[in-house]
Amino acid sequence: MKDATVDVPAIELRGIRKTFALSDDENAQRVLALDGIDLSIRQGEFLTIIGPSGCGKTTLLRIIASLILPDDGEVMVEGETVREPGLKRAMVFQTFGLFPWKTVIDNVMFPLQVRNEPAETARETAMHHIRQVGLDRFVDAYPHQLSGGMQQRVGLARALSTGADILLMDEPFGAIDAQTRELMQEELMRIWQEEQKTVVFITHDLDEAVLLADRVLLMSRGPGRVRETIPVELPRPRFDYDVRGHEGFAKVRGHLWQALRNDLVEQRAEETS
Numbered sequence: 001m002k003d004a005t006v007d008v009p010a011i012e013l014r015g016i017r018k019t020f021a022l023s024d025d026e027n028a029q030r031v032l033a034l035d036g037i038d039l040s041i042r043q044g045e046f047l048t049i050i051g052p053s054g055c056g057k058t059t060l061l062r063i064i065a066s067l068i069l070p071d072d073g074e075v076m077v078e079g080e081t082v083r084e085p086g087l088k089r090a091m092v093f094q095t096f097g098l099f100p101w102k103t104v105i106d107n108v109m110f111p112l113q114v115r116n117e118p119a120e121t122a123r124e125t126a127m128h129h130i131r132q133v134g135l136d137r138f139v140d141a142y143p144h145q146l147s148g149g150m151q152q153r154v155g156l157a158r159a160l161s162t163g164a165d166i167l168l169m170d171e172p173f174g175a176i177d178a179q180t181r182e183l184m185q186e187e188l189m190r191i192w193q194e195e196q197k198t199v200v201f202i203t204h205d206l207d208e209a210v211l212l213a214d215r216v217l218l219m220s221r222g223p224g225r226v227r228e229t230i231p232v233e234l235p236r237p238r239f240d241y242d243v244r245g246h247e248g249f250a251k252v253r254g255h256l257w258q259a260l261r262n263d264l265v266e267q268r269a270e271e272t273s
């Protein structure tokens with residue numbers, strides 16, 4: 001029999017609108033960051049978000065995490081309205097967000113300890129995720145003893161150890177060199193397939209946006225709106241063949257490139273007129 005819960009979207013956004021004050025003054029001017037975002041993300045989907053700088057990508061992700069609340073609109077997680085961070089959603093930041101005074105194992109165990117997991121099972125779960133990201137030799141190292149790519153792996157292992165179904169990733173590989181980045185993309189794909197997570201992933205990198213996604217969400221420049229969502233129907237696993245040489249890859253990438261370029265050209269024209 002078909003499982004009815006699979007039809008419930010992992011995340012649903014309805015009419016999300018968000019403004020920010022430009023200063024602390026109560027009469028301060030406000031900037032409109034998001035203007036009416038409607039979006040449904042299915043369970044197990046890998047959605048990448050791309051758009052011009054300042055279009056509201058991070059704001060959108062923080063609203064999905066309930067780290068900030070929208071002025072209007074509703075966020076639903078697996079069918080329920082949410083207004084506070086919860087265990088079903090975990091964030092992975094570009095800046096890793098690790099505790100510098102804790103070792104790798106202690107960083108990864110932290111979410112489990114917060115949930116009062118018994119020490120032994122917490123350690124086992126943490127070790128499982130540390131192995132998944134290939135850092136078993138570094139369990140007792142401190143973050144400053146690790147490279148950027150390794151620190152990001154710890155961040156990913158920690159997000160996995162929360163047990164969250166939904167990973168919210170804000171440019172997680174932005175600060176990592178190109179070759180390590182490719183390895184991280186491959187690892188993330190493998191883990192995503194193993195663990196069947198829903199992933200929302202912000203990137204500035206066109207190749208990354210297409211390479212990883214089931215669907216790319218293209219945002220328009222401020223105030224942020226959904227310009228379009230583009231399905232990426234390339235065979236998986238995508239690291240077993242020359243995916244960049246695939247005709248479908250070039251088509252989606254070219255479309256995104258043109259749209260982002262048009263936005264930039266329009267913006268320049270407005271700024272100089």
Ligand SMILES: Nc1ncnc2c1ncn2[C@@H]1O[C@H](COP(=O)(O)OP(=O)(O)OP(=O)(O)O)[C@@H](O)[C@H]1O
Binds near residue numbers: 021031032058222
């Ligand atoms: N805390 C804040 N206070 C005031 N304005 C904010 C705040 N956070 C975001 N903004 C504004 O909201 C808009 C969207 O910002 P956001 O960081 O979400 O964009 P972004 O698409 O993630 O940008 P980038 O690609 O450069 O990281 C911008 O105009 C930004 O200046």
